[in-house]
Amino acid sequence: MKILDYACPLPSGGTARELALAFHQGRTSRVMVIPALFDEANRMRRFTVEVMRRLDIAGIDCFLPDLPGCNESLQDLAEITSVDWSDAMQAAAAQFGASHLLAIRGGGLVMPGGYPGWHYAPVKGASILRQMLRARLISSREAGREENQTQLLEVGLEDGLELGGYQLSAGMLRDLQSLVPTVSASFMIIDQEMIGSGPLWLRAEPGEDRTQADALAAVVAIGMNA
Amino acid sequence: MLRQILTDVLGLKPEQAKNFTNDTGLFGHLPELDSMAVAGLLTELEDRLDIIIDDDEVDGELLESFGALLAFAEAKQAG
Numbered sequence: 001m002k003i004l005d006y007a008c009p010l011p012s013g014g015t016a017r018e019l020a021l022a023f024h025q026g027r028t029s030r031v032m033v034i035p036a037l038f039d040e041a042n043r044m045r046r047f048t049v050e051v052m053r054r055l056d057i058a059g060i061d062c063f064l065p066d067l068p069g070c071n072e073s074l075q076d077l078a079e080i081t082s083v084d085w086s087d088a089m090q091a092a093a094a095q096f097g098a099s100h101l102l103a104i105r106g107g108g109l110v111m112p113g114g115y116p117g118w119h120y121a122p123v124k125g126a127s128i129l130r131q132m133l134r135a136r137l138i139s140s141r142e143a144g145r146e147e148n149q150t151q152l153l154e155v156g157l158e159d160g161l162e163l164g165g166y167q168l169s170a171g172m173l174r175d176l177q178s179l180v181p182t183v184s185a186s187f188m189i190i191d192q193e194m195i196g197s198g199p200l201w202l203r204a205e206p207g208e209d210r211t212q213a214d215a216l217a218a219v220v221a222i223g224m225n226a
Numbered sequence: 227m228l229r230q231i232l233t234d235v236l237g238l239k240p241e242q243a244k245n246f247t248n249d250t251g252l253f254g255h256l257p258e259l260d261s262m263a264v265a266g267l268l269t270e271l272e273d274r275l276d277i278i279i280d281d282d283e284v285d286g287e288l289l290e291s292f293g294a295l296l297a298f299a300e301a302k303q304a305g
Contacts, residue, residue: 132262136264138253142286203237
């Protein structure tokens with residue numbers, strides 16, 4: 001496992017160096033993994049890397065780039081929209097010479113076009129947003145503050161909004177309201193039934209599951225050799 | 227169904243949720259069940275039971291115990 005970086009295009013022009021976790025030996029099969037979004041990214045990180053380890057053993061190079069504003073990125077998330085994420089993933093896929101993509105959950109909402117691959121457990125942007133808004137309402141209520149979803153969104157769509165510790169730009173909120181997973185013949189949807197057991201993104205605490213990692217890696221590895 | 231979702235959210239072993247009674251405390255009793263986890267739980271409940279939960283319906287009482295949440299989910303599904 002290595003840490004590489006990629007030239008991530010900035011909204012204002014120019015580029016920033018963003019990091020990517022990589023299993024890289026210059027092999028021809030090359031999967032770029034697009035991580036889950038926000039809180040789910042934390043809960044799925046270990047699982048995601050476990051899947052990559054298995055792909056590496058199966059003779060496949062894989063890369064997990066940071067989304068700008070997330071993980072190790074120094075960019076300010078409050079300035080980022082989903083278009084910046086798509087552009088970043090496009091640039092990363094080109095630089096790493098990806099042959100395939102594996103998108104995890106909300107990662108499929110910012111997937112660059114033109115690559116075959118897999119989308120594990122797709123989710124709509126609106127569902128991610130709804131859940132983050134709901135978490136904020138629950139914690140506000142617990143703290144004795146009354147807020148409601150409509151008002152929060154109204155303010156957020158003007159000035160941006162902090163949800164679950166993530167400072168989301170107005171543009172990001174607008175994007176999340178309408179983003180839906182891409183449907184494409186060259187992209188296979190992997191649902192939880194194929195992987196088995198309980199979904200790890202639901203876990204209150206980040207967890208792991210070897211059997212699930214084996215299953216997802218197997219689907220990808222078999223698909224690449226087909 | 228609710229036991230299954232709690233099993234998934236809390237990462238329990240399959241048989242552990244069987245021991246939940248109506249008095250088993252949830253939000254505020256289980257440290258790992260924070261607001262984000264509860265939000266996930268409610269959203270999953272909506273998806274699996276094909277119901278809509280209004281924000282107004284989500285209060286401390288609803289989330290306090292397994293029994294309260296179960297009664298709520300059953301009422302929602304029936305209605």
